[in-house]
Amino acid sequence: MSAATLAGLTGALLAGLGLYGLIIQPDPLRRILAFNVLGSGVFLLFGIIARRGAVAGALADPVPQALVITGIVVAFAATALAVALLVRLSGETSRLGLPAELSGQTRGDGADD
Amino acid sequence: MIVQTLDIGLAALVLTLAGWTVLAHATFPAVVSYVAYGLLLSLIWVRLFAVDVALTEAAIGGGVTGVLLIGAASKLRKAALSTTERELTPPLRWAIAALCVLATLVLATIVLSLPDPPPTLAPEAVQNIAATGLGNPVTAVLIAYRAFDTMLEKCVLVLAVVGVWSLASDRYWGGAPGAPRAVTWDGALTFFAQLLPPLGILIGIRIFWIGADEPGGAFQGGAILAAMWMIIMMARLADAPAIGERWMRIALAAGPIVFLGVGILGFVAGWGFLAYPAGFAKPLIIFVEIFMTLSIAATLPMLVAGPPIRAPRP
Numbered sequence: 001m002s003a004a005t006l007a008g009l010t011g012a013l014l015a016g017l018g019l020y021g022l023i024i025q026p027d028p029l030r031r032i033l034a035f036n037v038l039g040s041g042v043f044l045l046f047g048i049i050a051r052r053g054a055v056a057g058a059l060a061d062p063v064p065q066a067l068v069i070t071g072i073v074v075a076f077a078a079t080a081l082a083v084a085l086l087v088r089l090s091g092e093t094s095r096l097g098l099p100a101e102l103s104g105q106t107r108g109d110g111a112d113d
Numbered sequence: 114m115i116v117q118t119l120d121i122g123l124a125a126l127v128l129t130l131a132g133w134t135v136l137a138h139a140t141f142p143a144v145v146s147y148v149a150y151g152l153l154l155s156l157i158w159v160r161l162f163a164v165d166v167a168l169t170e171a172a173i174g175g176g177v178t179g180v181l182l183i184g185a186a187s188k189l190r191k192a193a194l195s196t197t198e199r200e201l202t203p204p205l206r207w208a209i210a211a212l213c214v215l216a217t218l219v220l221a222t223i224v225l226s227l228p229d230p231p232p233t234l235a236p237e238a239v240q241n242i243a244a245t246g247l248g249n250p251v252t253a254v255l256i257a258y259r260a261f262d263t264m265l266e267k268c269v270l271v272l273a274v275v276g277v278w279s280l281a282s283d284r285y286w287g288g289a290p291g292a293p294r295a296v297t298w299d300g301a302l303t304f305f306a307q308l309l310p311p312l313g314i315l316i317g318i319r320i321f322w323i324g325a326d327e328p329g330g331a332f333q334g335g336a337i338l339a340a341m342w343m344i345i346m347m348a349r350l351a352d353a354p355a356i357g358e359r360w361m362r363i364a365l366a367a368g369p370i371v372f373l374g375v376g377i378l379g380f381v382a383g384w385g386f387l388a389y390p391a392g393f394a395k396p397l398i399i400f401v402e403i404f405m406t407l408s409i410a411a412t413l414p415m416l417v418a419g420p421p422i423r424a425p426r427p
Contacts, residue, residue, distance in 0.1 A: 016217030037135060
């Protein structure tokens with residue numbers, strides 16, 4: 001088995017692990033972490049496609065590589081926004097996650113301290 | 114043979130760290146494990162001969178994301194778990210695990226049955242690279258062949274900053290997102306924050322500069338410059354800038370504005386939207402990349418710093 005195939009299989013396992021964490025973790029920060037693991041697994045799948053596309057003059061297909069670089073930066077931007085939302089939410093409610101009452105009735109900020 | 118063993122060991126290590134990130138009981142060890150995971154993942158990218166991606170993954174995926182998440186974990190330590198989020202029952206857990214195993218198996222099957230010979234755009238990318246004046250095909254894809262993607266991605270970064278800032282309280286609007294400059298300094302962090310930036314800034318500019326021909330470029334160089342600024346702010350050697358500062362806003366928007374401006378210039382001058390004139394492509398690309406690097410170096414620390422927490426000075 002080549003290094004590229006091994007990396008591809010690692011990517012598949014990482015995507016599965018990340019998906020599992022995303023569903024079962026109750027803590028939103030852990031979900032953000034799991035989502036990033038899922039994302040990096042998908043990026044690795046791009047990696048094997050890039051490596052298989054190697055020709056004389058390029059050790060790996062540059063197009064998937066460029067897509068992954070763009071993807072990493074966008075994933076970071078999304079993570080930063082998610083973290084900022086989470087920190088703001090926990091500051092308002094002293095809790096992680098959305099309490100059930102919020103969906104039913106209108107309340108003032110921080111009323112459940 | 115040795116290389117094969119190393120590859121398997123590396124994959125096992127990465128998977129163990131990912132498993133720990135996902136399954137560890139406490140949040141803080143999970144975050145620390147994620148940082149180590151990002152760094153080791155970049156070694157796998159090196160093994161795939163994708164050094165540009167490896168640099169980006171190490172700098173942004175591991176480093177800057179790590180700082181962001183460690184900061185978040187320490188801010189959220191006091192917050193209690195929401196009561197509505199119950200632990201899942203074991204049968205449901207097993208069902209979810211089965212679903213995820215299925216997803217993994219599908220992906221693994223795809224990996225093992227990829228078409229042969231593989232479809233590739235590498236020949237086209239290599240054949241036409243002379244027209245851009247660049248030597249690194251990845252940079253050529255990012256800044257020339259698929260310039261529109263990269264330009265939109267710069268806009269996404271600016272939008273993310275707008276999103277983060279919009280979470281500020283009214284009374285802090287226009288203020289600074291971090292602690293003020295410290296009065297006295299001591300400790301290892303101050304020492305490192307004085308030692309690293311002179312070297313880091315040189316390395317960041319160098320990685321940006323050689324990106325035209327070697328692995329590197331605006332993203333990677335900009336991320337290293339951003340890391341240096343973050344270290345200085347963390348050690349409180351300098352004030353975090355107020356988000357209302359005009360130079361701050363200009364630095365954030367310069368990358369996409371210059372990129373778009375050059376794109377429109379091409380439209381007006383007749384060589385095409387986001388295209389470069391033959392013979393003058395490289396200087397124009399470097400010009401755009403300088404502002405992109407500047408914008409990335411300003412954007413990443415602002416995204417990590419979060420919304421302002423101090424009222425603006427009158």
